[in-house]
Amino acid sequence: MSASTLPLSSLRIALVGNPNCGKTALFNLLTGGRQKVANYAGVTVERKEGRFTAPSGRVLHVLDLPGTYSFDANSPDEQITRDVCQGTHPGEPAPDLIVCVADATNLRLHLRFVLEVKRLGRPVLLALNMMDTARRRGIAIDVAELQRRLGVPVVETVAVKRGGAQALIARVDGEVPMAAPLQPDDAASRADLHAQVRELLTASVRMPRATALLDDAIDRWALHPVFGLAILAVLMFLIFQAVFSWAAPLMDGIEAGMTALGAWLTQALPAGSALHSLLNDGIFAGLGAVLVFLPQILILFLFILILEESGYLPRAAFLLDRMMFKAGLTGRAFIPLLSSFACAVPGIMATRSITDPRDRLTTILVAPLMTCSARLPVYTLLIAAFIPRRHVVFGLFNLQGIVLFTLYLLGIVSALVVASVIKRLRRDKSEHALLMELPAYRMPQLRDVALGLWQRTVIFLRRVGGIILSLTVLLWFLSSFPGAPAGATEPAIDFSLAGRLGHAMHYLFAPIGFNWQICIALVPGLAAREVAVSALGTVYAMSGSDPALVSQLGTVIARQWSLATALSLLAWYVFAPQCMSTLAVIRRETNSWRYVAISAGYMFALAYAAALLTYQLARMLA
Amino acid sequence: MRLSNLPKGAPAVVDCVDDAHPSDPIAQRLRDLGFVDGEPVRVVATGPMGGDPLLIQIGSTRFALRRSEAARVAVRPEAA
Numbered sequence: 001m002s003a004s005t006l007p008l009s010s011l012r013i014a015l016v017g018n019p020n021c022g023k024t025a026l027f028n029l030l031t032g033g034r035q036k037v038a039n040y041a042g043v044t045v046e047r048k049e050g051r052f053t054a055p056s057g058r059v060l061h062v063l064d065l066p067g068t069y070s071f072d073a074n075s076p077d078e079q080i081t082r083d084v085c086q087g088t089h090p091g092e093p094a095p096d097l098i099v100c101v102a103d104a105t106n107l108r109l110h111l112r113f114v115l116e117v118k119r120l121g122r123p124v125l126l127a128l129n130m131m132d133t134a135r136r137r138g139i140a141i142d143v144a145e146l147q148r149r150l151g152v153p154v155v156e157t158v159a160v161k162r163g164g165a166q167a168l169i170a171r172v173d174g175e176v177p178m179a180a181p182l183q184p185d186d187a188a189s190r191a192d193l194h195a196q197v198r199e200l201l202t203a204s205v206r207m208p209r210a211t212a213l214l215d216d217a218i219d220r221w222a223l224h225p226v227f228g229l230a231i232l233a234v235l236m237f238l239i240f241q242a243v244f245s246w247a248a249p250l251m252d253g254i255e256a257g258m259t260a261l262g263a264w265l266t267q268a269l270p271a272g273s274a275l276h277s278l279l280n281d282g283i284f285a286g287l288g289a290v291l292v293f294l295p296q297i298l299i300l301f302l303f304i305l306i307l308e309e310s311g312y313l314p315r316a317a318f319l320l321d322r323m324m325f326k327a328g329l330t331g332r333a334f335i336p337l338l339s340s341f342a343c344a345v346p347g348i349m350a351t352r353s354i355t356d357p358r359d360r361l362t363t364i365l366v367a368p369l370m371t372c373s374a375r376l377p378v379y380t381l382l383i384a385a386f387i388p389r390r391h392v393v394f395g396l397f398n399l400q401g402i403v404l405f406t407l408y409l410l411g412i413v414s415a416l417v418v419a420s421v422i423k424r425l426r427r428d429k430s431e432h433a434l435l436m437e438l439p440a441y442r443m444p445q446l447r448d449v450a451l452g453l454w455q456r457t458v459i460f461l462r463r464v465g466g467i468i469l470s471l472t473v474l475l476w477f478l479s480s481f482p483g484a485p486a487g488a489t490e491p492a493i494d495f496s497l498a499g500r501l502g503h504a505m506h507y508l509f510a511p512i513g514f515n516w517q518i519c520i521a522l523v524p525g526l527a528a529r530e531v532a533v534s535a536l537g538t539v540y541a542m543s544g545s546d547p548a549l550v551s552q553l554g555t556v557i558a559r560q561w562s563l564a565t566a567l568s569l570l571a572w573y574v575f576a577p578q579c580m581s582t583l584a585v586i587r588r589e590t591n592s593w594r595y596v597a598i599s600a601g602y603m604f605a606l607a608y609a610a611a612l613l614t615y616q617l618a619r620m621l622a
Numbered sequence: 623m624r625l626s627n628l629p630k631g632a633p634a635v636v637d638c639v640d641d642a643h644p645s646d647p648i649a650q651r652l653r654d655l656g657f658v659d660g661e662p663v664r665v666v667a668t669g670p671m672g673g674d675p676l677l678i679q680i681g682s683t684r685f686a687l688r689r690s691e692a693a694r695v696a697v698r699p700e701a702a
Contacts, residue, residue, distance in 0.1 A: 070654040074647055108681035109656055194658045210682045223677060225670035318686045322671035325688060331675070355647070431690055433648050434675055435655075438684040 010059040012093070013172060016081055016117060017101035018110045019067030020439050022129040024048075025159035026101060027064035030169070034451060038308035039442050041067060042335050042353040045077040047084060047092075054173035063095060066353070069109075071116055074355040085120060097123045097176055099168070104134035104141060104156075105212075105440065107205055111197045114150070119189075121182030124152045127168050131156040133440070138208040146204040153177050160445055215441050222315050232316055239303045240408070241401040243296050244380070250295035255552070258288035274480070281541035282476030283469070289537030289553045290468055290530050293377035294460055298453055300373065304341065305452040309444035313338060314436055321434060327416040328423030330354055331434030333363040337415065340370035342456075344582045348589055359432055362422050364589060365599055368582050369415040369575070371408045373456075374529035378573045379407055381533055385554040386566040410574050414606070463528060471524040471531050472538055479520075479542045491543040498539070512572070512608065513565040513615035517543065527580050529573070564618035571614035575607035625678065625687075625695035628665050636661045636680075637696040649694050656680055657695050 015023040019041030028035055031050030036043055048064040065084055066077035073079040080089065087094025100117050102110035107128075118124050126147075128134075134141065147154040155171050158164030183189065221227050262284035269276040307313055317324075317334035324331060332354045340347030347367045354360040371379075383400050390399045478498035485495065493499040501523070502516035509519050517539045525532030537553045557566070578586075578600050587596045628634055639657050641649045657663070657680065666684060667677040675688045 069651065072647075072650055072654060074651060106682050109683045112654070112656065191653070191658065194656065194661075207682065210679065211684070219667065219677075223667040225668070229670050314686070318667075318675060318677060319670055321675045321686065321688070322669055325674065331686065331688065431642075431648070432688075433691060434686055434688045435648065435651060435691060436686045438677065438686060 009057075010061065011097060011172065011176070012061045012063070012095045013097045013099050014063040014065055014084060014095035015099050015101055016065050016085060016113075017067060018069055018103070018106075018113055019437065021067065021101045021103040021106075021110060022157075022159040023067060023101045024064055026127065026129060026157060026165060026168070027062055029159050029162075029165045030060075031062050033064075034455070035064065036452075037448060038313075039311040039439050040308070040314050040335060041437050041439070042077070042332075042350065045350055045352040047080055054169060056173050058173060060172060069113060076352040078353075085117065085122070094122065097125060097172065099125050099127055099172070100152075101127045101129050101157075104128040104131050105137060105139060107141075108197060108201060111200055112193050114152075115193045115196055118150075118152060118180045119183040121179050123177050123179045125168075125171060125177055126150065126152055126154045127157045128154060129157045129159050132158045132161065133442075137212055140206040142204040146200065149200055149203055151180060160448075212440055218441055219315070219438075222312070223318060228315075228319050232319055235307075237397075237401075237405060239300065240405040241398055242303070243299050243376075243404065244383075244398055244400045246299050247295040251292045254292045254294065255288070258284060258291065262288070277480065277542070278473070278476055282472055282538055285537040285541035285553070286472035286475070286534035287464055287469060289381070290377055290464055290534045293380060293530070293533075294457065296380055297373050297376055297460060298456060300376065301342070301453060301456045302449070305449045306444045309442060309448055311439045311441045314438050317436060318438065323416060325432065325434075327419040328432065329362060329366075329416075329419050330356065330359040330432040331436050333359065334436075336363055337367060337370055340367040340372060343372050343374065344368040344370065344578075345585045348582070348585050351589065355433065356430070358426070358430070361590065361595065362419055364586060365422065365595070365602075366415040366418050368578055368599065368603065369411050369418065371411045371574070372529070374579065375573050375576065377530045377533045379404060379570065381554055382557075382566050382570050385558040386561075386563055407570060407574055414574065418602070418606075463530070467528050468531050468534050471527060472534050475520075475524055475535050475538050476542070479539060493539065493543045499543075502539075511615075512611040513562070513568040513619075514572075514611075515561070515565065518565075518569060525579075526577065529576060529579055532573075562619075562622075564615050564622060567618050568611040568615035572607045572611040575603050575610055577604045577607060623697055623699060624693050625663065625665070625697050626676065626689045626692040628663075628697055628699065630665045630668060632664070633700045634663050634697040635700060636663050637698050639694050640696060642690075642694055646694070648691055652691070652694060655685065656683070662700075663695075663697060 015027055017023055020039065024035050024044050025037045027033055027048065027050060028037065031052050033050045035048055044064060044066050046066070050062045051059060052062065053059055063084065065081040068078040068081045071082045073082045083089035084092055084095070085098060098117055100114045102114055114126055128141065128143070143154050143156065153171055155167040157168050222231060262280055266276050266279050317331065321331050324333060335353070336347045336350035339350045344367050347370065348364050351360045351363045354363060383403050387400050387403050391397065392399050392402070475498060479493045479496045481496055483495065484492040498520050502520035505519035506516040517536065520539050521532045521535035524535045536557070540553060540556050583596050583600060586599055587593065636657050636659060638659060639649045639652045661680055664679045665676050666679045669675045675686045676692050678685050678687055678692065
């Protein structure tokens with residue numbers, strides 16, 4: 001390759017390429033970053049920046065950009081990539097070097113975009129990624145010939161292996177390759193790109209088979225009209241069973257540990273003192289109640305991460321697409337909705353990969369109906385307390401797992417219903433595209449799964465130590481002051497600010513069976529849904545003298561609530577008015593307060609209606 | 623013949639992609655994805671409900687297309 005300039009002291013490089021070719025994995029490998037990777041298109045929807053120092057001492061600023069099939073951008077995430085590459089992105093100078101990443105097992109598709117990038121007239125380098133898989137499948141690539149014909153430097157990379165980017169680092173540390181001449185972009189020259197790709201492939205690539213033999217075999221079953229759906233159903237079912245059966249011993253351990261720690265820490269304090277109460281009733285009763293759910297959240301995410309890495313998720317989208325279509329959702333909505341099972345905030349951000357603005361808005365409005373992981377503590381607290389641990393259907397299924405599965409299903413069904421209603425209201429007859437690539441299957445990487453679980457743990461503990469701790473302490477104060485007047489016989493909390501608020505709200509919530517303790521817990525639950533659990537822990541610890549209370553909230557509510565109240569609260573939380581961070585992200589992504597109001601309003605109405613129906617039905621049947 | 627009418631597993635080659643309406647972004651994207659004249663194409667699987675969507679193999683890539691998208695692609699069936 002001919003060189004254009006001498007080495008610079010710092011260099012800005014941008015990673016671009018088709019979706020799911022491993023740009024983010026390469027970015028993480030280069031910069032030591034920990035951005036999310038998975039085996040489907042559209043994981044990265046924002047530009048991410050990182051840096052590393054090459055062996056020569058040159059500092060390289062690396063930009064990771066959303067994947068795109070073409071510069072003819074269709075969606076907001078693709079526009080970012082186009083604008084950065086063309087140097088028209090506000091506040092972002094054009095990169096000194098564009099590193100095109102291409103999947104070596106799928107060059108027919110990926111080389112076309114490489115040619116499109118080359119025509120921008122900027123220095124370009126091609127990284128052939130997934131070279132290990134290509135070799136395993138017997139795909140022979142004559143790299144020297146490809147480089148000669150393409151006219152840009154070509155290096156081989158394996159982004160999922162340590163040291164897999166050595167060749168790329170060595171190349172970007174050298175001289176910046178010369179830019180190809182700028183070429184006009186029009187329909188005729190676009191069609192020409194495919195012809196060029198064919199020539200390149202004939203000259204430099206030998207593929208024994210178009211797809212991997214194993215993938216075809218798996219897909220014959222996984223996409224089979226009958227077996228495919230059965231496999232999906234069994235898989236989902238197993239996950240929810242595991243959440244309950246595997247987590248139990250771990251949860252008991254955490255519970256015992258918290259109780260012991262609380263007792264040990266507060267033993268030196270005088271029993272009636274405010275500090276004793278704050279530590280025991282506030283922090284340990286509140287935080288302990290939430291902390292025990294960490295194992296369940298991690299087990300759920302273990303499965304989600306493995307499914308994400310394997311490439312199965314787009315297959316699930318394929319199987320279920322007809323339902324999405326009927327509801328007027330675009331096929332592209334599947335991934336954002338799936339992300340919302342972790343949290344609606346990344347889910348709503350992931351809607352940036354949706355082309356049509358109205359489709360995107362519908363997806364944003366229904367995404368919070370997916371059961372986010374913050375609801376899991378509320379669900380499992382109530383299920384464990386009220387649903388007997390019984391095996392049903394020939395002892396195969398655990399009843400608790402079935403109820404949890406039903407609650408998740410209810411969220412999905414209501415999202416489909418709400419989407420159909422939106423479609424009707426708009427009299428929407430427009431077309432909703434799917435156009436989704438099914439990736440090759442991949443063995444989940446132990447490192448990625450472990451990292452994903454670790455990040456979930458950190459996020460959860462940060463919430464517990466941050467917002468949940470602060471709200472719990474605040475709630476303790478509100479439940480303690482003002483204190484009871486002398487001679488009062490009721491618990492002191494009845495006279496406190498929180499107690500009065502709870503009693504006032506009770507008028508509104510009595511028809512759906514909520515007692516005043518639940519009413520208090522609903523308020524901080526708006527900030528973060530798990531806080532409802534920690535708040536109940538605190539409120540019950542403050543209002544009773546029950547010694548079992550501190551760590552065993554489940555036992556207490558099982559004794560004090562009716563089944564109808566518990567079911568009503570479960571129904572409430574399927575819809576549960578939005579948490580603040582979700583409303584904030586809706587405001588940011590739609591740039592409109594109107595949709596924030598619509599979103600919060602309809603979910604509050606649905607939650608109230610569902611809880612009312614559940615409570616009244618349960619009372620009639622009981 | 624339209625790609626949406628192609629029987630499952632039958633070999634064919636792409637003829638062209640027709641715009642469903644002027645400056646149709648879906649048609650343009652299909653062309654960008656390699657649905658161009660002479661490219662071998664095959665229906666690999668169909669969705670379990672109402673035979674929609676279709677799983678299309680083109681080159682070494684598999685795309686899920688809804689029937690309305692596949693209907694934009696004109697194909698020539700080939701003898702197996």
